[in-house]
Amino acid sequence: MMNSPLDNLTFDNRFSRELPADPETTNLRRQVFAACYSSVSPTPVANPQLVAYASEVAELLDLSEDACQSADFTQIFVGNRLLPGMTPYATCYGGHQFGNWAGQLGDGRAINLGEVVNRRGEHWTLQLKGAGETPYSRNSDGLAVLRSSVREFLCSEAMHHLGVPTTRALSLILTGEEVIRDMFYNGNPKPEPGAVVCRVAPSFTRFGNFQIFAARGEIELLKKLLDHTIRTDFSHLGEPSVAVYLAWFEEVCRRTAAMIVQWQRVGFVHGVMNTDNMSILGLTIDYGPYGWLENYDPNWTPNTTDAEERRYRFGSQPQIAFWNLAQLANAIYPLIEQVEPLQQAIDAYKESFEQGWQNMVAAKLGLGVYDAATDDALNTELLILLQLVETDMTLFYRKLALLVMDVEQSDDALMAPLLAAYYVPEQLSEDYKERLGNWLRSYIKRAQDSGISNAERIKTMNAANPKYVLRNYLAQLAIDKAEQGDFSGVNELLEILRHPYDEQPGKEEYALKRPDWARQRAGCSMLSCSS
Ligand code: AMP
Ligand code: MG
Numbered sequence: 318m319m320n321s322p323l324d325n326l327t328f329d330n331r332f333s334r335e336l337p338a339d340p341e342t343t344n345l346r347r348q349v350f351a352a353c354y355s356s357v358s359p360t361p362v363a364n365p366q367l368v369a370y371a372s373e374v375a376e377l378l379d380l381s382e383d384a385c386q387s388a389d390f391t392q393i394f395v396g397n398r399l400l401p402g403m404t405p406y407a408t409c410y411g412g413h414q415f416g417n418w419a420g421q422l423g424d425g426r427a428i429n430l431g432e433v434v435n436r437r438g439e440h441w442t443l444q445l446k447g448a449g450e451t452p453y454s455r456n457s458d459g460l461a462v463l464r465s466s467v468r469e470f471l472c473s474e475a476m477h478h479l480g481v482p483t484t485r486a487l488s489l490i491l492t493g494e495e496v497i498r499d500m501f502y503n504g505n506p507k508p509e510p511g512a513v514v515c516r517v518a519p520s521f522t523r524f525g526n527f528q529i530f531a532a533r534g535e536i537e538l539l540k541k542l543l544d545h546t547i548r549t550d551f552s553h554l555g556e557p558s559v560a561v562y563l564a565w566f567e568e569v570c571r572r573t574a575a576m577i578v579q580w581q582r583v584g585f586v587h588g589v590m591n592t593d594n595m596s597i598l599g600l601t602i603d604y605g606p607y608g609w610l611e612n613y614d615p616n617w618t619p620n621t622t623d624a625e626e627r628r629y630r631f632g633s634q635p636q637i638a639f640w641n642l643a644q645l646a647n648a649i650y651p652l653i654e655q656v657e658p659l660q661q662a663i664d665a666y667k668e669s670f671e672q673g674w675q676n677m678v679a680a681k682l683g684l685g686v687y688d689a690a691t692d693d694a695l696n697t698e699l700l701i702l703l704q705l706v707e708t709d710m711t712l713f714y715r716k717l718a719l720l721v722m723d724v725e726q727s728d729d730a731l732m733a734p735l736l737a738a739y740y741v742p743e744q745l746s747e748d749y750k751e752r753l754g755n756w757l758r759s760y761i762k763r764a765q766d767s768g769i770s771n772a773e774r775i776k777t778m779n780a781a782n783p784k785y786v787l788r789n790y791l792a793q794l795a796i797d798k799a800e801q802g803d804f805s806g807v808n809e810l811l812e813i814l815r816h817p818y819d820e821q822p823g824k825e826e827y828a829l830k831r832p833d834w835a836r837q838r839a840g841c842s843m844l845s846c847s848s
Contacts (some may be wrong), residue, residue, distance in 0.1 A: 572599025
């Protein structure tokens with residue numbers, strides 16, 4: 318028998334080898350005490366079918382194209398077969414959901430297969446999402462439907478190519494089995510195709526993995542997990558000690574700030590920033606009812622479950638990340654027992670965020686260095702203008718690069734390159750045009766004063782303002798097709814989103830503002846958590 322090209326994958330499962338395991342090995346839902354994880358195998362499925370895979374992620378694992386296209390690949394990454402070295406497990410974590418402590422959550426539908434070591438010596442944890450029940454599945458089935466899996470697969474890769482820190486997605490595979498979901502939570506459950514995504518990241522450890530041990534007073538375990546985390550993913554900080562715990566926390570703060578700056582840059586709204594959905598590596602994790610800003614609106618959230626309070630709206634993401642970090646600080650406090658240095662470390666978030674945000678604003682406007690004296694006012698006025706009339710955020714910034722840099726033009730002439738960004742042209746009143754015209758003139762003067770050449774301005778802007786993002790309706794169109802058995806939409810989007818800053822002639826239809834029909838359609842504007 319031929320050996321499979323997948324047999325070459327080498328595993329070094331540090332998490333499951335070095336941390337305490339749940340002694341119970343039955344797959345029954347329960348509270349798991351005194352353990353970081355429970356061993357559990359994926360549930361085999363009837364008829365798996367590969368929908369898509371990401372070659373770049375395969376490369377991280379040293380997997381060839383042939384390997385990805387082999388029948389083994391589909392069997393393995395749907396969870397039907399384990400490779401030698403895989404030790405599947407689900408981790409125990411808790412979390413604050415919508416501001417309230419929710420107790421034990423855990424990997425309810427995620428099963429880690431192990432940590433691959435690639436040729437460069439990097440460790441990459443493989444995790445199947447939707448491969449069946451675990452001890453943490455609570456009152457649900459451990460499964461995932463195709464629509465949410467397409468969204469997770471495409472968005473992980475889109476974010477990576479945009480330069481946003483994120484977990485990756487290797488593969489998207491249909492299980493051939495049906496999953497029952499009541500998509501609108503309105504008493505109309507129906508069968509949908511089931512799917513499994515294989516996610517890949519250096520680690521999937523969340524704030525909630527630390528919180529659960531602190532909440533239960535399992536301080537020894539808390540220390541073990543933190544020491545392990547430092548020795549594996551933060552080894553540059555040195556051997557664990559109280560000083561290193563503080564340095565670690567400060568680094569988590571800085572990484573989280575850097576991630577949120579990037580979300581705000583590209584108009585990404587996570588939708589469920591619970592502490593169990595926050596990665597300690599500062600990666601975007603758990604793509605659920607996320608969305609992309611179409612018209613610029615800081616109050617927008619895609620998540621129907623959060624429609625009332627809007628806790629996780631676009632404009633609140635920076636403060637919510639800070640609140641979440643404060644919960645992580647509380648969780649590790651027993652290992653530090655001093656408030657002051659923890660306070661100083663968390664202040665690093667504010668400082669990092671502020672600095673990153675200014676750099677980001679300067680890059681989006683092509684200004685080189687942010688100068689608060691002029692740019693605070695310039696940017697504040699811009700953000701007001703973007704909200705006064707429905708303005709597509711992505712298109713506005715991208716088109717702003719095309720501005721003719723001459724203040725001696727009429728308002729209409731000045732704003733001509735921007736017209737494609739407006740959803741309701743009737744909203745462009747004379748007053749509005751005058752105000753926008755004045756802003757554009759101030760902007761031109763500011764850019765000219767900065768001494769940056771126009772070519773340089775355009776180059777900076779086109780590297781900070783993507784042309785192609787995973788617009789909510791584009792994902793939905795690809796899902797509609799995939800549900801009919803046609804995977805071309807998923808694969809075409811994957812390809813386009815590999816080069817979000819390039820012009821890509823012939824693909825312009827993917828860079829248009831949301832069509833009117835998509836304004837109210839489910840999946841295109843608002844999403845439930847059902848997945
Ligand atoms: P989320 O907010 O979607 O990240 O999920 C919160 C918690 O619910 C996590 O512990 C998940 O593992 C769990 N969960 C979500 N969906 C399912 C499902 N279909 N089956 C089992 N657990 C789930
Ligand atoms: Mg989650």
